[in-house]
Amino acid sequence: MKELDSILKSIKNKAFLPVYFLHGEEPYYIDVAVKSFENDVLEEDEKAFGQTVTYGKDTNIAEIISLAQQFPMFGNYNLIIVKEAQDLKFGEDECKILESYIENPVPTTILVFAHKHKKVDSRKKFAKTLQKNGQLFLSEPVKEWNLAKWIADECFALGIKTAPNISHLLAEYLGNDLSRIANELSKLKMILKEGEILDEKLVEMHIGISKDFNVFELQKALGQKNAEKAMKIAYYIGKNRNSTPFVKMMGNLYFYFSNIIIYHTMHGQSQQAIASELGILPFFVKDYAEAARSYPLKHATKIISILRETDLKSKGLGVNQTDDGELLKEMVYKILNIDKVKVKL
Template identity: 25%
Template sequence: MDAKAAIKEIKQGHVSPLYLCYGTEKYQIQEFIGVLKETIVDRDQQDFGIATFDLVETPIEVVIEEAETLPFLVERKLILVRDSSLFTAGKEGGKIQHKVEALLSYIENPAPHSVIVFVVQGEKLDERKKIVKTMKTAATVLSFMPLGGGELTQWVARQAEKQGCTIGRDAAEALITAAGVQMAALATEMDKLCLYAGKGGVIGVDAINLLVARSTEQNVFVMVECIAGLKLEQAMDIFYDLLKQREEPIKIAALIARQFRIMLQVKDLARQSYSQQQIASQLGLHPYAVKIAGEQARKFEPAKLRGVLSELAQLDYQMKSGRIDKVLGLELFLLKLAV
């Protein structure tokens, strides 16, 4: 079952007594937990109906004891449990010893008055563990991973619709380019943009350029995009803006090198028939970043990308050793790159 289907079931009143949520997309996990909170416990009774535990500090048997204890002033209670090792291959940072048998026994006969949600911030579960196999059989296990390139733009459009606004594909992509791929940051920016546009308003690229501040990393990303599109004047404007913001030229050069390295890696893996999701997993990147890097990489031959990385390595040495003025060196590199 995926998260959408689970949310649909919850809203229809079908709530599982046990959930195991894992993945790297924290915003989606919190959204899911928010739906559970609204369904299980009235807002004015959440102090009595919600308990939170961290297995770094609390043995699992204490969580089970809480689940088996009858709730006070509420029909059902929600128990949120953060885990970093019980369901994964990771090593526990604390010294707590967990009696996993207590959880295995509870899974066989969960309390009808409690809903336990285990939250694992990690890409995978340890499939070798008995507790993971048991949870997959008897509980609801949900994966919350980053959305793919097209899915992320669709999600942005849905966020606008929820607030009575509309945003086109170009504007959605401009927002992702400016704000990054983290859904929490995108949601915050969407709140601001929808407030600016008003009910029934249309969010355009101009509004995004006006209201959304880009980080240094995103500015460099856009600068490389301009270079790939032979828009030298725009690329240099971004570079000078970064200097006005007192960004260190060596840091800017390192970020440019990172983007070109990603482009080369994406190009090489794509030639080996890796899918976008596989490349993202292999490189530890968001699928949308892989999508954009792939589009940028098409404008360069592999030999050109390797040459650029070699020149950046040489420029880095020259700047750090004082053999060239840092600003001048980066200016000359950008001018040469756009030729």
């Protein structure tokens, strides 16, 4: 949610909007904002009479607006938080009631809707009115290619010093579940000693991600054409399927070799420009430079075809169902010997 910082700042400065409609597929930002509304808007002695939390499945728009139209008994504001607002009915009558209130809100009420996991229908008139008034806030998932940067920024905000590859390692194994990532980082913040640097060993110890046998290390071994290490990692991952979902691993490798192709097309440009285009930190450009030397453009293109072929095989298309571990070893072998392998492009 791009506007999260402005929402938190407005709460801190007691400069409130009458309505906040938070919506979108990413629940994390919505949860952060709601927590701040719950904790930071009213004083503790005001909450008993001035703060109401309700849930979409237990109420309706008419009841919510009835609450919003009441004036505070104590203090300056009534705070009404509607959690799980996606469970509300937004029929024609409900939308008219909500739209009418948005156009003429009670100035002493702060009405917050937490509409999670999906967007509100932007064609509805009340949504357009919210948008016009700056009261509609969209919470979108972080794109996979930007997830490592998001983690790095969170580590910086928490004061966690990390080894250079840690944000990518966490991104690959925790996925884009921001709530889970935030929880893991919060735990690490409490565990780490002052000045201690978060490295692969600490990640393995406290989160359970192996520092030696993971997709990040597989990519690195393939990029360096370290056949012994790459095959060893492929064998380990194949035997420990729960450690790495096959679909996610294939997605990571596809992203990696697609970036090698992009690197070839940007040969001669600045490190910063390449990093920006690849969606990585500048520190990792040298790794792609090394991989590009190992895999000329024509070979990198052939590898994309191998990845697609392996993905189809894993889904049982064009071949009898083969164990994912065997498919992985076969794929890694073909990548390492790409100059000798015949591929249908």
